[in-house]
Each structure stands twice: as structure tokens, then as C-alpha cells.
Amino acid sequence: MSLRQLILKCKNGDIISQSEIYHLFAGKLFAICLKYSKTQEEAEDNLQEAFITIFEKIDQFRFKGSFEGWMKRIVINTALQTYRKKNVLNLVEENYPDEVEVDIDENEITLEFLLKIIQELPERYRMVFNLYVLDGYSHKEISDLLDIAEGTSKSNLSRARLILKEKVELSQQQKNAGLF
Numbered sequence: 001m002s003l004r005q006l007i008l009k010c011k012n013g014d015i016i017s018q019s020e021i022y023h024l025f026a027g028k029l030f031a032i033c034l035k036y037s038k039t040q041e042e043a044e045d046n047l048q049e050a051f052i053t054i055f056e057k058i059d060q061f062r063f064k065g066s067f068e069g070w071m072k073r074i075v076i077n078t079a080l081q082t083y084r085k086k087n088v089l090n091l092v093e094e095n096y097p098d099e100v101e102v103d104i105d106e107n108e109i110t111l112e113f114l115l116k117i118i119q120e121l122p123e124r125y126r127m128v129f130n131l132y133v134l135d136g137y138s139h140k141e142i143s144d145l146l147d148i149a150e151g152t153s154k155s156n157l158s159r160a161r162l163i164l165k166e167k168v169e170l171s172q173q174q175k176n177a178g179l180f
Contacts, residue, residue, distance in 0.1 A: 001017075001020075003024075003067060004063065006020055006021055006024075007021070007058065007061065007063075007067060010055060010058050011058055011059055018055055021054075022051060025068060025071060026047065026051075028068070029047060029050065029051075029071060029072070029075050030043060030044075030047050032072060032075045032076065032079075032135075033046040033047045033050070033075060033079060034119075035118070035119075035126075035130045035134060036076065036079035036080070036083075036126075036127065036130060037079065037082075038119070038123070042082070045082075046075070046078050046079045046082055047075070049078050049082070050071075050074050050075040050078040050079075053074050053078060054071055054074050057074070072135075076131070076135065076145075077145070080127070080145055080146065083123065083127065109168060109171065109172070113171065114168075117164055117167045117168070118130070118164065120167075121160050121163060121164070122163075124156055125156050125157075125159055125160035125163065126160065127146065127156075128142055128146070128153050128156040128157050128160060129156075129157060129160035129161070129164075131145065131146075132153070132157050133157075139153040139154055139157075
């Protein structure tokens, strides 16, 4: 059965088709949830909430653009709503340089390490970093999503990059000193 047929059946409330769509996309969408969550349990909750919304709003999908992209937006918005409800997003205006350069020795820094340090960022920085760097949102879109000024988005991104740069450099210094 094609994806289009599955979607059409979901629009008619077919539970088996919903299950198939869940199994097709849960892994990719869970990875997105992990980027915006502090813990695995929180990511699981966000994924569940996102799929509830996806199936409630599937009638709004008009087959224009990618279905996966449409679902990804719902997942990101679900995660952001979770943080708004918890009042975790206390984003503040800070002045930092626009761009922070990070020299990474790709042979010494693993993807696991990078994901770990991104997840360790303070909530306000991680949200902006993920939206801008990993998901390609503009500062204007981020300001609308998070209800912050564009300048706040830019400064939080800059601060996130600075923190990540410091952690990468510290890790590389420790490796060079034989501490790892």
C-alpha cells in the first residue's frame, strides 16, 4: 500500500493504517523528540502527544509538500508546547558575537559526544540551537515559535555555540593530555 493510500485511510479513521504510519515514522520522529527533550521519557511523551495530534489533524494534510515534513513540524511544535507549559523557556536577551568558530578534529570527536553536549545545553540555548542549526528554522521563525525577539534568538544561538565550543575544546585538551 502506498503512503498516499495509508494517509487517506487514516483520514477515514482506519486504526490499522494509523499503526502502519506510526511504525514507518516513529523512529525518525523520536530522534527529533530527543533533540528537544531533557530525558528519554520526556521524548517518549512528546512523541506520543505528537502522534495524537498528527492523527487528529491528518485531515489538514493536503498532499502538498512532504508528509514527513508536515509531521516533523507537529513534533517540534509539540515539544515546544511542553516547554512552554513548564515555563522552562525563560529566554533572555544577551549580547554575544554572531558567529563562533569551532575547530573540530573529526577523528577525535564522536557524534555521540556532540549529541550529548548539545543535550546538556541549558533549555533556552538548546531550543534555539536545535531549531536554527539542526532543523533549519530562521531567526524570524524561531522568534515566532518561542515568542521572543529575533535578537534574543541570535544571542541565544551564539551563546549555545560558545558553550559547545568550550566543551569541545576542553574535551580535545583532555584527550591531548592523556586524561581520556
